[in-house]
Amino acid sequence: MKFLAATLASLVLATPVVAQGSAPMSTPLENTSTLSISDIQSVSPALGRYAKEDVAGLWQRPQLSRRDRSLVTVAILIARNQTLDLPHYINLALDSGVTPRELSEAITNLAFYAGWPNAMAAVAVTKDIFAQRRIGPDQLPAASPQLLPQNEQAEAIRVASVQRLLGTAAPGLGQYTTDPLFKDVWLRPDLSPRDRSLVTITSLMANGQVAQLGGHLNRALDNGLTQEQAGEVVTQIAFYAGWPNAFSAGPVVAEVFKGRSN
Amino acid sequence: MKFLAATLASLVLATPVVAQGSAPMSTPLENTSTLSISDIQSVSPALGRYAKEDVAGLWQRPQLSRRDRSLVTVAILIARNQTLDLPHYINLALDSGVTPRELSEAITNLAFYAGWPNAMAAVAVTKDIFAQRRIGPDQLPAASPQLLPQNEQAEAIRVASVQRLLGTAAPGLGQYTTDPLFKDVWLRPDLSPRDRSLVTITSLMANGQVAQLGGHLNRALDNGLTQEQAGEVVTQIAFYAGWPNAFSAGPVVAEVFKGRSN
Amino acid sequence: MKFLAATLASLVLATPVVAQGSAPMSTPLENTSTLSISDIQSVSPALGRYAKEDVAGLWQRPQLSRRDRSLVTVAILIARNQTLDLPHYINLALDSGVTPRELSEAITNLAFYAGWPNAMAAVAVTKDIFAQRRIGPDQLPAASPQLLPQNEQAEAIRVASVQRLLGTAAPGLGQYTTDPLFKDVWLRPDLSPRDRSLVTITSLMANGQVAQLGGHLNRALDNGLTQEQAGEVVTQIAFYAGWPNAFSAGPVVAEVFKGRSN
Incomplete structure (x- = not known):
């Protein structure tokens, strides 16, 4: 009985993925939050309309592919520690081709770029979703895999x-930035360098941290993100992290593009 | 019976408003949080004193009128995604003359200036308060009202x-900023342009986003906010979003005032 | 029976402190969150490894002493309104020599530097911990103690x-900054000026508020914080508030150190 129930549960969970094949855009069109459209309309009919027209659009x-967009949105929510809608968007990411x-x-990656407590809050949400979806250790990256070459x-x-920026002021920061951040985290193979850069620039933009954005955006473009995709991340930031963060990021992005065309 | 209960509930809910007439300042004097003064004192007797003396003062x-102040405070909490005290201040706003x-x-408005997930968290809190207060669709703005002239x-x-800032770097951002943000949201009639500006500058100050503050503050003053009121928003920011955000905003505000006196 | 249960509970609660004497570093080595290591590993085996190797290291x-580090970490979490791990780190602070x-x-202090609602969220967590640990009013500072000399x-x-920065733009802010902030809060005797400065610069760094960091860091060093300790706060910020905030703070810290060596 237990086995049967588990099988049924896993079939039910699989349904969105199957349904996605036949009507790929139906879920995000109608559901832009853990809240239902009618909940949203009970406070703001206007937001209900914007959800259906603009967010769905x-x-x-x-x-930006739906897969990239869902990865970017999850990164925004984790970077800003907004857990209410995180289950909705983690499920959307897993249904849109982001692997466990x-x-x-x-x-x-966000434990380093947004902070350890942000990652812990994301773990608290994700562990339940992984349990529901029966995602076990065999679908996770190794703790110490063979690293990419540096x-x-x-x-x-x-x-x-870093030496120029910090001098001898914070030796611990310089040391941990080298190892584990650049000699380990950035070389882990289970997220492509392009995607790791995508998550990193998203986190910076989501929190208005434009001082570090130029360097990381150049790295992202070197890692294969296109300029069109990077510009569209700014658009996603506008909706999910607010217009001011998008307008802080936009001019930096424009400047980086200009620098690379010279 | 059900009808009677509903009537009684609505009478009970109406009480603060009635009481407000006879002792207008009693509630905020004693209650600056969802937490009680005795809860606050059980951790910090000093904060209990500051609540009674400084925050109440x-x-x-x-x-700034109590109505404006409550609107500003709600905007601060939503902009910073701080939901613990949000029910207290939303009720205070509705009791102080902010209409549903x-x-x-x-x-x-804050869905655009603070981010969609911030608005969703606010909707989650507000929908229950609207239900308790029997605030239905007839008391809400239309999804697509007749817009104000642009x-x-x-x-x-x-x-x-915007064109100068972004060039061709993020075409989606430019497009959505025109429509829906400036050709729809800003022209909605159920919040006065002055109040919409007030909410917007509050959100910018609450998150230290001073790069966009100058432009929006000028718009706010053009829309009828007085300089005295704008300066007092900075004071409210100090208490509810911390001194550093107030001191980031203050010099920008001083600069804008100076620019307008020339 | 009730008395016996209370005594037993207090003995159990005392255990970590006793155990700490014999194996001082065991708790943080294995427990860097309210979440268990196995919860963390169920989502990210890598984060489980970093927790054991890097965060424990x-x-x-x-x-920076374990006592200072725990005070800094609590300040980071309150400043960023991250309540999930707050009970863990408040208990760690109380077990590491930070007094109630x-x-x-x-x-x-953080009510002023991070915002009143952040302090309220911290009070909500701390009041339960104080109740569990039977920390009553006799172990708390007076609401109005004899102040330190200014x-x-x-x-x-x-x-x-302040006058130069604000002019007449926000008279309320100038007034409240003088009293209660500098004529009362900063002179309260139950936190040393060095520790009050430590909490303040931590809050500024944790939220990327570098505009006010220089002045407060100079004050911290005047109040007895060493340069080595200040540099290590930046390292703690990297892990608990993310690398970008550490890299925004680092150059300001380096500049202040340079200014004092001239």
Whole structure:
């Protein structure tokens, strides 16, 4: 009986994925939050309309795939420690092609870029979703996998830049930035460097941390993110982290694009 | 019986408003949080004293009406996603002359200026308060009301400024800023332009987003907010969003006032 | 029976402190969150490893005592309104030599530097911990204690600087900054000026508020914080408030150190 129930549960859970095949955009069109459209309308009929027209339209824009967009949105919510809608968007990400392995690595990355407590709050939500979906250790990255090779030249430039910024003021920060951050986290293979950069620039934009955005955006473009995709991340930021954060990021993004065209 | 219970409930809910007439300042004097003064004192006797002396005194200052102050405080809490005290201050706002229609529009506005997930968290709290107070669709703004006329000249200047800031880096952002943000949200009639500006500058100050503050403060003053009121918003920010955010906003506000006196 | 149960409960609660004597670093090594290591590993085996290796190692670094580090970490969580892990770290602070009196004052201080609602969220968590630990009014600071003497010269400089920044733009802010902030809060005796400065610079760094960091860091160093300790706060910020906030603070810290060596 227990086995049967488990099988049924897993079938039910699989349904959105199956349904997605035949009507791919139906879920986000009608559901832009853990809250229902009628809950939203009971406070703001206008937000109900914007949800159906503008937010749903946003998710259909071709400049960023639904998979990338869901990864970006999860990163925004974790970076800003907004847990109410996190279950909804983690499920949406897993239904949109973000693998458990990639989601695990994105949370790991955000422990460094948004803060350990943000990652813990994300773990608290995600562990239940993984349990419901029967995602076990075999679908997760190893704690210590074979690492990607490091670009020694870029790393030397990075170390010199940190040295210039900090001098001897915070030796612990310099040390941990080298190891584990750049000699371990950034070389982990279960999230592509392009996606790791995507999560990182999203976190920076989501919290208005534009001082570090230029360097990381250049790295993201070097890692294969296109300019069109990066510009669309700014648009996603507007809706999910507010217009002011998008308008702080936008001019930095424009400047980086300009610098690379020269 | 059910009808009787409902009537009794609505009478009980109406009591604070009635009581307010005879002893207008009693509630905020004794209650500056969802927590009771004795809860606060059980951790910090000092905060209990500051609540009674300074925070209560703040709410009595004439530079900003209690109605405006409660709208500003609700905007601060939503902008910073702080839901613990939100029910207390939403009730205070509704008891202080902010109409359900205005509150609904303020949340709608903050979906754009603070982020969609902040608005969803506010909706989750507000829908229960609206249900308790029997505030139904007839007391809410229409999803698509007749819009206010647009100031075409100001809008042309705004579009040019966005174009200058973003170039072609984030076309989606430029597009959504025009519509729905400036061709729809800002023209909705159920929150006055002055109040919409008040909510917007509050959100910017509450999150230390001073880069966009100058432009929006000028718009707020054009929309009828007085300089004395704007300066007092900074004071409210100090208590409810912390001194550093007030001291980031203060010099920008001083600069804008100076620019307008020349 | 009730008395016996209370005695037993208090013995159980005392256990970590006793155990700490014999194996001082065991708790933080295995427990870096309210979540268990196995919960963390069920989402990210990598974060489980970083918790055991890097975060545990961080807590053993001699540049900042475990007592200071726990005070700093509690301040980070309150400043960022992250309540999930707050009970864990408040208990850790109380087990590491932060007295209830000091914790109460730290929360009071953060009401001003991080915002009243952040302090209320901290009170909601702390009141239950104080009740469990039977920490009553006799272990808390007085609401109106005998204040420390004020440095009149430093205060005059501060007032002039506020006047220069704000002019007449926000008279309420100037007034409340003088009293209660600098004529009352900063002179309260139950948290040393060095610790009050430590909590204040931590709050500024945790929220990326670097504009006010220089002045407060100089005050912290004047109040007895060493440069090595201040640099290590930046390292703690990296882990608990994210790398970008540490890298925004780091150059300001380096600049202040440089300014004092000239």
